[in-house]
Amino acid sequence: xxDANRKTINAYNQQADRYVARTSADVPEDVQAWLTYVTDxxxxxxxxxxxxxxxxxxxxxLREKGFLVVCSDAAPSFVQMMQRTGQTARVVNILTDSIPDxxxxxxxxxAVLLHFQPQELSTxxxxxxxxxxPGGRFTFSFIEGEGxxxxxxxxxxxxxxxxxxxxxxSEIAIRAGFVVTWVDDSQDDTGHTWVRLIVTKQ
Numbered sequence: 001x002x003d004a005n006r007k008t009i010n011a012y013n014q015q016a017d018r019y020v021a022r023t024s025a026d027v028p029e030d031v032q033a034w035l036t037y038v039t040d041x042x043x044x045x046x047x048x049x050x051x052x053x054x055x056x057x058x059x060x061x062l063r064e065k066g067f068l069v070v071c072s073d074a075a076p077s078f079v080q081m082m083q084r085t086g087q088t089a090r091v092v093n094i095l096t097d098s099i100p101d102x103x104x105x106x107x108x109x110x111a112v113l114l115h116f117q118p119q120e121l122s123t124x125x126x127x128x129x130x131x132x133x134p135g136g137r138f139t140f141s142f143i144e145g146e147g148x149x150x151x152x153x154x155x156x157x158x159x160x161x162x163x164x165x166x167x168x169x170s171e172i173a174i175r176a177g178f179v180v181t182w183v184d185d186s187q188d189d190t191g192h193t194w195v196r197l198i199v200t201k202q
Contacts (some may be wrong), residue, residue: 004148004160005095008115009074012054015155016077020055022154027061030186031110031141034196035062036104036181038139042067046105049131051094052112054080069108070101094124099131107132109140111194114161117148118168125176132201138178142169144185144193166195173199 012019019060027035039048044066050059053071055078072092073079082089090100091128095116099107109126116124128138145163152158170180178199185195 002095002117002120005093005115005120006116008159009093009156011157011159012073012075014078015157016055016075016081018155020081023054023057025057027058030194031058032061034139034141034184035108036065038108038137038198039065039067042105044068047103048108049094049099049102049104051099051107051109051117051128053082053087053089054078056085056087056089058108058110059087070104072099094127095120099127102131103133103136104131105133105136107136107138109138110194111141113140113169114142114163115159117160117162118125118164118172121169121172122176125173127180129177129201134201136201137198138201139174139182139196139198141194141196144195169195169197170199173197177202182196 048067048069050069050071053059053073056071059069059071071082071089073086074093076091079089079091143163148162149162150158179202181200182198185193187193
């Protein structure tokens with residue numbers, strides 16, 4: 001595991017309560033629209049796994065729609081937080097751990113892949129591919145751009161952020177055995193462009 005990944009996980013683990021206090025408890029409208037779109041037509045019996053669930057906000061939104069979501073996070077503090085609220089959650093570091101109890105119909109990673117450096121993403125996509133059913137889908141979001149940086153924003157301790165173009169991310173997914181089936185984007189109030197992809201296992 002890279003130092004950047006380890007330090008970022010430690011930042012979340014140490015500052016989980018501060019992260020929750022400084023993050024909206026309501027799922028943003030653009031994220032609601034994305035999650036609604038990707039689950040449209042799915043049955044309640046179909047299996048969903050979330051990478052990097054944080055406090056479990058997005059999974060709670062999906063549960064309200066009748067879906068069962070297995071949550072995970074690399075920060076034990078977040079997993080304990082979710083478990084205290086009755087959510088099914090596991091400590092999983094996608095760089096070093098296999099996704100448990102697969103295969104799944106859908107795997108979600110909202111604002112997670114931006115914490116990985118380019119050379120680490122092939123490991124992430126290979127792990128996801130192995131945990132999906134044939135024809136299963138992986139949907140994820142990231143900030144569009146280039147390069148990486150450390151930032152103290154929100155937590156006041158360093159977290160690593162890596163930016164990608166949609167072309168770069170699509171190419172990584174294709175190399176890992178996926179087909180890109182949907183791309184969308186929106187801007188947040190800081191001017192960042194958030195790109196969302198759905199890729200399907202071949």
